[in-house]
Amino acid sequence: MIASPAIPTEQLRLSVAPMMDWTDSHCRVFHRLLAPHARLYSEMVHANAVVLGDRARLLAMDPGEHPVALQLGGSEPALLAQAARIGAEWGYDEINLNCGCPSDRVQAGRFGACLMREPQRVADSVAAMIAACSVPVTVKCRLGVDDDHEWQHFVGFIDTIVGAGCQTFVVHARNAWLKGLSPKENREVPPLRYDWAYRLKRERPQLQVIVNGGIADAEEASAHLAHVEGAMLGRAAYHTPYLLHALDVRWFGGELQSRAELLRAYRPYVEVQLARGVSLKHITRHLLGLFAGQPGGRAFRQVLSEGAHKPGADWTLVEHALVLTEREPHSP
Template sequence: MYLIDHDKLRLSVAPMMDWTDTHCRVFHRLLAPNARLYTEMVHAQAVIHGDRDRLLGFDTVEHPVAVQLGGSEPAHLAQAARIAQDWGYDEVNLNVGCPSDRVQAGRFGACLMKEPALVAECVAAMIDVVDIPVTVKCRLGVDEQEDYDLFRAFIDTVAATGCNTFFVHARKAWLQGLSPKENREIPPLRYDWAYRLKRERPELTVAINGGITTTAQVHEHLQHGDGVMIGRAAYHEPYVLHEMQASLFGGEPAPRADLLRAWRPYVEAQLAKGVALKHLTRHVLGLFHAQPGGRAFRQILSEGAHKPSADWSLVEQALAATQRELRPAA
């Protein structure tokens, strides 16, 4: 099995349900040419039996791009991983971190933290049938688990399969009593566990996820781990992702308007295929967050993109609103 070089995982964008679709990923690729991108989680059974064009379709500019799978049946995950490889994905990532009730009912996601042997069996089954890397995104534990040694034992059990890359969301999950949103905010972050794992298992690639919102934080985490995975900050304030790209890989950050206009050919190609503008522009609403005209930019797109006639001219109208607020008063 091919393994990912540490250096290629310095920056990645987390898989986020309902957010990181192909339109979002193409925009993120413009913002961060060196970042690794991840799909929304898709269940292995959906990959096997569902609409693969809709579930797995991506643009070639997205490379390197990984598919995140959910599931707990080794044979199904192996079949889905093989399909993903055939579709051209660069990596298969197993979700062992999502705490939603629906996911638990299907016996996948964060509840699998309680079943390390099953996770290892699933990972081994995928490794056996693909040549691309198989990786795991996990939590520190679930519910009352407060034992670092238990977390490390989980990692060791899975790593014994040959999997060497772990994206660690540095907080545990409560399987009952907290919503998925609350599980991203309430359990305390314990980056020290991820740092310690890397110290004690230096042969593993450990990327740190959870609560990372600034370039300064990125550089701090990279003193202790191999990479950072950015989640909500990359979506709600996408220019932050661009600033991280520039800080890590060199170059001056580009103006927000230039980045958005670089997306125009893709947007117009999608419009020509019948995709509504609202499905595209929802991913860029935060581009001018906390900037002059940012509220007007968001409002123009939010109110106009759903109209059947909406096209790129609406985006230019929104951009013009940001420029008006920069002009000095007469």
């Protein structure tokens, strides 16, 4: 068995979940400005697409994003090994295997959360991926699928994969229901059981465990650090991105910056992308929650939503939106 390299513990404390249609390169560059110490993840990309598809589009990454992980979907060890090697060659710092997505598409392809029922297939895939690349190979999983609520099934799944050389697990601390719930409902309806992630760390202290699922604010995120290596934020990081900045300063130190200061630091990147022909709407869609709950926040969102798709839209639109937020003081 070849053991996957460990990830420095401080890089695991804060991370942003892989989110389909959201965590593209534009989003990750923005999140990096907010949280210099966070570990970032790509959207899930199927291994077959990495091997046969448009890599320049699928694996797009800005040098400022590091450390950033590529999340792969798939269930064929040889194909996943090829995709892992390619991902590492493109500069990703980690390759993560998705064993948690419950959508109909992944069920039809027999990957994602379905793999919770095939621990040996996952182990074979992980072993092949570790052998194919020199960066850490990690797994993101659920606690189980459907009505499987047996601790021994969950820990048996983990132990089988550990036997293949993996030592880092992101645990979305709820089951995936493969029938009867949409992917959105699967993120909300099955009950959260953080205690299973905590127990995994207690009983397997050599493993690196990151907890994911339902983390909504700084206090919740901070509480997890007493039990596991890290907290991975998903929707909260996307819809209220200033939370990432607040957590980064709280956990790693540094000066708390205003939302406007952070946004203006994004301008050079935005203008480079506009010069390359990228439409402003593809970038500003990730900014809409920056002033959530703040004076002028609704106007900020409205200006960007209504104007970014228009021909010729540029940074001037962002400045116009910012003006609407600067008329009243903001909470930190």
